[in-house]
Amino acid sequence: MACLPVPYPDELLYSVIARYGVHSGITSPKQLLDDVFQNRKIIASVAFQGHLSQISIHYQGNADLTPCKLLQAHTLFPLYSSFVHPDITEHAKHELLSDCRHSAEVQLGKAASKVKSPYYLRYCPLCVGAQVKQYGEAFWARRWQLPGLSVCAEHGMYLIGSPVLISEVHRHQFIALSPHVLLHSSPRLTTKKVAMLAAYAQQLLNLPEQRIHSLQWSCFYYQLAKQLGFVRRKRVEHNLIANLVLGYWGAHTLASFSLSISKVDENNWLRCLFRKHRKSFSYLQHLIVWQACYEQQLDLAEILFEVSQLPQSHYDDVPAHIEPVIVDQVRRTEWQHVVAKFGVKGARNQGFAGLYIWLYRHDKQWLMQFNQDSVRPSIVKINKVDWPCRDKKYVKQLISLINEVETQLDSDRHTVTWLVTHASIPLSQIKHLEKLPLCKLFFEKYCESIEEYQCRRIALACIDSLKKYEQLKAWRIERIAGLSKERTRPIVSQLLGYAVKYEAS
Known part of the structure; x- marks a missing residue:
């Protein structure tokens, strides 16, 4: 069991795991994942590090480091939990606490938010100096990685971006805050209002969750x-x-x-x-x-x-009131004219929304009936494309392509997208395969399955080994082919076994 360091106040779990790697002298990201999670497929997440139940196992007996407390005190979860629907919050929380894959960034709205997250891990040089003085080492603090805010709440200084990129490039790697990632840059003071905003954001991080x-x-x-x-x-x-x-x-x-x-x-x-x-x-x-x-x-x-504590609608304390029906012939006539000119939806978008609202409140029955009778008939879509001609043209291009690459064993997998792209056919045409029967038949015949593609890679690896006069070994062929025991399909493993057995005999 890994002896994880106890998190410092306001330290990200990402930083805790990275510090463990430094303390243990682990240089391989995969070995670090093995030690902490016993799973090499865990993704390093700055905002929402999942598998918290697995992490808390390393702190057995410490009541301050339970999965829930780790989530609240050492991730950015508190920034989102109070502003998302309680059901969504609970589902995301369950995924983060349990030992399973999670989609918290999507569920909690981080991925699609107008407020964008930083692309690089950030730090405050004054805070780093204080950390080293107090704890003997530096670490990544939560308050530095707030989406949309590049200000340190402690010192009112603009944060400095480090070279550590938050992306999919090194998504299994935990990188510690060490001297080689610190940049020589002078901190700049921000305005009083922005510094106050950062202080409120830090305060929000430490508040209990509200449903x-x-x-x-x-x-x-x-x-x-x-x-x-x-x-x-x-x-x-x-x-x-x-x-x-x-x-x-x-x-x-x-x-x-x-x-x-x-x-x-x-x-x-x-x-x-x-x-x-x-x-x-x-x-x-x-x-x-x-x-x-x-x-x-x-x-x-x-x-x-x-x-x-509020009711779930601000209309709960307002007595029900039904507007009396008022027949205003002038407004009716005006609405009829604008609908005849723009249509129902167009009239509301052309500056007559107020007229629509008045009629909706005072003359709703007439308005709904008139709008229903005024629905414009849908325009029949005329087929302006000669699909049979286009089908013949595209299939000729595909046949020419397959004749060129059929003997090229080192080409990529022949998928529909690959064939269409290399045949200079617009990708948008794939959506209309029901109108291109010849192309569809071609794809059914010549597109490679995963097993066929892996067999081709095995064959190419065997040929390369024989050219170099190397003995055919299963591990060597898999390595050259870029395969592993977990990813290799059964029929491909069988083919590999035949190849090694044949060569040996």
Whole structure:
């Protein structure tokens, strides 16, 4: 069992495992995975290191290092848990705690967020000096890797990007914060507001998890707009909110967070935040709005607790009220004209959304009936392509290609994509194979299965060995062919056995 070092305060699990490799003198990434996880296929994740139950085994008897506490204190999970639907949060949490593959970056919204994660691991040189002085070594801190924020909350300095790339290139490698990854760069001081924002983000990392439904967030933001005086007859004045946020932060600062606000765009992120929540928003979007509204009086723990106690709709405390039917012939006639000109959807997009809303509230039955009767018939799609002619042309190109490469044993696997690409056929045509019967027949005959491709690689490896007068050994042939016992299909293993046996005899 690996003797993992005890995590330092605010240290990433990624850093803990990397430090263990340095302490143990392990230079091979695969050996490090074997020691810690007993599994060579684990991916090193900076934000959400999974297989926490496996990691916590190395801390048996330490009640402060259970899987749940490791997740809360040494990953970026707390940045997302309170802002995502509770069911999604629980599912992602279960995957991270258990010994299985996880998709937390996708489930929690990190992968598709407007707020982009850093491409390189970052550090604060002042913090590194303090770490070395206090602990005798440096480590990767959580607060340095916050998506969208490149500021140290402790010193108010801009972080420095290290050469350690967070990507799929070395996805099984844990790289420690050592002197050779530190760059000689002078830290720059940030503004007071951005430093305060980074401090709030660090505070959010250390708060307990709250189960908050998206409808509760809708209720909170409606009440917030009401408290600010930005609600008029139950309608949120989005332009006033935009003026407040832009006036506090400035367009340049918001652009640096990749969170620009365009008043012209009806669906900008700030408007969506104050509407009914149909999707989750990042921690940074929430903090930017809260700081602009509360400034130094912002109490994150109190806000999260209050939101968790709200009803799941801000209409729960509003008595049901049915608008009386009002027949306004002028508005009916106007709607009929614009629908005749633009269609129902086009009329709403051409500046008549207010007219539609008025009719929907006061004359809904007539509006729905008229819109249903005004649906434009779908246009019959005319086939403008001569598919038989195109089919013959493409299959001739494919036949010419297969005649050229049929004897080339060192070519890549002959898949549909490979054949189409090398035959100079647009890849988009693969979607229309039902209209290209000759091409479809060609692919069924000449596309290689995985077994056929592996057999070809084995044959090529045998030929290379015989040319070099080397004895045919199974391990040597597999290595030349780039195969392994785990990936080699049974029929290919059988062929390899025949080849080695034949040569030996």
